[in-house]
Amino acid sequence: HQQGLLQQGKAPPTADAQVAAAAKPPGDRCVGVAIEDARQPVHIMEASIRNFCEAGQPRTVFTKNETDPLAEIILDVTAESIRIRSRSCTGDCDARMDACASCKAVARNRGFWKHIAQKSYMIDCVMLAHVLLHGSSDEAAQHIEMMKQRDYFQLGYSGSDLATILQKPGKMEKIRAICWKMECVPALRRSDSWQRFYDAWLTKAPVRHSCDLEAEAHALLSSQLSEAIAAGRARSMDVTLAAKIAAGALQGESLVQSLITSFLMKYKSGLQAESGRYKTSSQHMDYDSLADALASLGRSADVDSLLRIFRVNPKKQIKIDPWMPSLPQSFCAEDAVLRRNVELSLGLLKKAGGRCHLILDETCWSPEYTLLRGIHAGKDALVGGVWCSQPTDSYALLPPNTVKPPVDKLCKLSLHCVMKHPATKKFTFEICCLPRPSTATGKDTFLVLDSILAQATAANGGLPPLGCAFDGATINGAINRVFLGLAAPEERAGTQFFVHCKVVRPELKYWPFGCLYYKNHLLTGSNGAFHIQKRLSLQLASGCKVVVLGSAWCCLSRLLAQGLPHKSYCCVDVQSDKAAVQRLSVPWIAREWACLGNHVMGLLSGLLASISTGSSGFTKKEMAFNGLCLYYMMLLHLIDNKFTYGKDWAHYTLAGVTIRNVCSQVAHSVTMCLTELEHKQLQEIAIEEHFSTPSLANGLLGIARSHCKQARTLRDMTASQLEGPCTDKCRDPMSAAELVKVSHVALATAVDFWCVISENQTPDELVRQLVEWWSRDGPKFFQCEAEATEDAGGCLDPDMVEITEELGGPPVQDCGAGNWG
Structure with missing residues (x-):
């Protein structure tokens, strides 16, 4: 370029010579704080920092208003060392120092230490x-032992x-506790590195194995197969089958369950048989377990080959097609x-052209995606995601080849009818199962039931179901x-079914409720008598109030002297209906002055049972009388305490939502008295038999x-066999x-009784007082909706126990039995 300028007579500009700057000696450059340096305070956290980095640095996502302890820190990982650097580090430091002041400051930050300690503990738990x-x-x-010697444990970070995790009985309980602890972290808090760590190391076994024996069998099969592959002993078909099980193409838990039931559980009895004849695998086989496995695996060439290997007798197989x-x-x-579901159900129940009863309830499942064979029009699909009426937003049925389905769309709750x-x-x-998000509202549930009732009525030639039962949840x-x-009318406007309903109000004193009719057909409801009994019982055990009925107070302590089980007294399982009824049952209530309120x-509990779960022992007239007495006693309890205790009445009174639930159940039962049902x-309670604790796929x-x-x-029964009487009492409406x-x-009876106590x-x-309160607050009290805070989330616990009528007699010395009448 310069030569070209000279040829054109243009001299290039003279530039000053550039002198290279002297490079800083290595000692003047900041390379961060080495965690191995014993002179640095952060050295005591070396093990946790190294554990965190080796796990891929699974970080937490913080919002704009929160402080991220790692926001200003860079963990520089090399083959020789791990160094802590500050993002504001300029790279310059004193020649006498190993790191600059900024890097040393972030390395000394106690918030950084505690955050790393928590992360290291999380990694060690996984x-x-x-x-x-x-x-x-x-x-x-x-x-x-290594975890107990870690720096985070020794320093108390x-x-x-x-210790709580280690106290769990058995390996599987410990694993479930750890997995529950990790899965409780919201998805929006997990970074990509955190999620990758979970996907790689967090075991999914607790939702597949019900006991340590199954877990050990699973581990044994896995280790033996891996050793066989490493040693070259495994055949190609074995590896292919194992790969399909691992990938979810075959459901592994059912296969393991069948293997264990078939061989391990019956091995000892087979050896001790009197006959010395060798037993084949078919004689060891539990065909019910095999039917469960085949329902999950489906019938394919691989499964048929597996059955031939185990020499399963095809004539003894229970042939069940769940999707027929x-x-x-x-x-x-x-x-x-x-x-179509309604038509099939009516035909199976021998009620074609008649009216059946519906039950609506929610249940919770373990959140996971699982492959089900032939569930959707004979095709395979991944289930476990939430359902939406808009197909583009629904994740309930995904193609089997879906790669990494979204975790935030997993279903924990499903609505069943x-x-x-x-x-x-x-x-x-x-007839209907909808996996729904946890954000579903009461209006959504109402519209779902409205649609179900409309379709059920249309499928039955315009004849509606008898009604619907549900629990007293806020949703x-x-x-x-509506059923009360x-x-x-605005709430029923725009609906498919309820818009055609009318309300007829009986002429009962101080009675705000009405009877719901679809055209000329009476509809009945029920809001869960067992749940109401439980809530009524827990009012006495709340510890924050003394319930006073008239002038008599309630105290559970005296019931211990009569043999009330300590677990029932302490509410070890707050969801146990059995324990709830024990706290209200007469055999544990002494005949003394301190127990008058408990009597x-x-x-009240007995009156509630007589109109619902124990109705077979009473006539329709007796049930109506008992229910109305209970209703009026609830009103008198509320009114009497308001006038007696003034602004402090709530400290001595049953919760308002409990009173409303009891009165609602009374209203439903009084409506049933107008029928022969x-x-x-x-x-x-009947729907509880459909629920358990496995995944949604296993539930289906x-x-x-x-x-x-x-x-x-x-198939072998007649309609007359199903219509048999449940009681010898009169059932004329x-x-x-x-x-x-x-x-x-x-x-009149309720007023007289309340004056007695x-x-x-x-x-x-x-x-x-009743007339004064009713004219001022009565109807308005029952129009209130249940407070969301009073509807405890523990009611979705999958371990909830529902009791049945098959209960024992009154206790003598054995505290584990009782008469719940």
């Missing part, structure tokens, strides 16, 4: 679960719940499928108000198998005039 499942007992003991077209297919049922025969709870068929508040006749509570057969398979077995049993007459007697209270004064 690895502990892996070792417990796949390692030996010695390896697990070594890992636990983390690991405080390690002659059975209801409830999962994500659209309108056309829903109508089953149809049952009104004369027996033995046979139930599910069912709109449904409860409390919903405004009154026992009476058996009250106990219309309760919500279990329900499908239950449908198959019930259909096989019903009451007239409206009879109901009014009974209500007058019930009101109250000090210085007269019937005239009590009635005056």
Whole structure:
């Protein structure tokens, strides 16, 4: 370029010579704080920092308003060392120092230390679960000892719940506790590195194995197969089959369950047989377990080859196709499928052209995606995601080749609707199952039931179901108000079914409720008598109030002297209906002055049972009388305490939502008295038999198998066999005039009884207070919706226990039995 300028007569500009700057000596450059340097305070956290970096630095995602302890820190990992550097480091430092002041400051930050300690503990817990499942007992003991020697444990920064985890009985309980701890971290808090660490190391075994024996069998099979592959002993078919199980193409837990049931559990009995004849694998086989496995695996060439290897007798196999077209297919049922489900269920229940009862309830499942064979029109699909009415936003049925389905769309709750025969709870068929997000509202649930009732009515020639049972959860508040006749016409406007309903109000005193009719057909409801009994019982054990009924207070402590189990007294399992009824049962209530209030509570509980779960022992007129007495006593309890204690009345009174739930159940039962139906057969408990603790896929398979077995049993039965009487009591429906007459007697009886248990209270004064309160606050009290805070989340616990009527007699010395009458 310069030569070209010279040829054109243009001289290039003269540039000054550039002198190279002297490079800084290596000692003047900041390379960060080495965690191995014993002179640095951060050296005591070396093990945790190294553990964090070797795990891929699984970081937490913080919002803009939160402080990230690692935001200003860079962990520089090399083959020789791990160094801590500050993002504001300029690279310059004093020649006498190894790192600049900025890097040293972030390395000394105690918030950084605690955050790294928590992360290291989390990593060690995940690895502990892996070792417990796949390692030996010695390896697990070594890992636990290593965790106790870690810096985070010695310094008290983390690991405080390690002892709680280790106290769990058995390996599987420990693994479940660890997995639950990790899965409780919201997905929005997990960074990509954190999620990759979970995907690689967090075991999914706790949702597949129910005991340590299954876990050990799983680990043994896995280790033997890996050793066989490494040694070259495994055949190609074995590796292919194992790969399909690992990838989810074959459901591994059912296969392991079948193997264990077939061989391990019956091995000892086979050896001790009197006959010396060698038993083949078919004689060891449990064909019920095999049917479960085949329902999950499906029938393919690989499965048939597996059956031939185990020499399974094909003639003894239980042939069950859970997706056969002659059975209801409830999962994500659209309108056309829903109508067909109703038609099939009515035919199976021998009620074609008649009216059956519906039950609606939510249950929780272990969140995971699982492959189900032939679930969707004979095609395979991944289930486990949430359902949406818009197909583009629905993740309930995904193609089998979906890569990494979104974790934030996993389903934990599903809404189920089953149809049952009104004369027996033995046979139930599910007609609709919708996996829903946790953000579903009461209005969503109301519209779902409205659609189900509309399709069920259309499928039955315009004849509606008898009604619907549900629990008293807040999400069912709109449904409860409609069946009680409390919903405004605007709430029913725009619906498919309820818009055609009308409300007829009986002429009962101080009665805000009405009877719901679809055209000329009476509809009945029920909001879960067992749940109400439990909530009524827990009011006495809350510890924050002393319930006073009239002038008598309630105290559970005296019941211990009568043999009340300590676990029931301490509410070890707050969801146990059995323990709830024990706290209200007469055999544990002494006949002394300190237990007068408990006797009154026992009476209220008995009245509630007589109109619902124990209805078979009473006539319709007796049930109407008992229910109305209970209703008026609830009102008198509320009014009496308000006038007696003034602004402090809530400290001595049952919670408002509990009183409303009891009165709602009374209203439902009074409506049932206008029919010939058996009250106990219309309760919500029947649907609990559909629920358990496995994944959604296992629940669908279990329900499908239950449908198959019930259909096989019903095939040989007649309609008259299902219509048998449940009691020898009269079941003639009451007239409206009879109901009014009974209500007058019930009101007078309730007032007289309340005066008996109250000090210085007269019937005239009590009635005056009732009239004054009713004219001011009565109807408005029942229009209130249940407070969301009072609907405890523990009610979704999958370990909830529902009791049945088959209960024992009164206790003598054995605290484990009782008379719940």
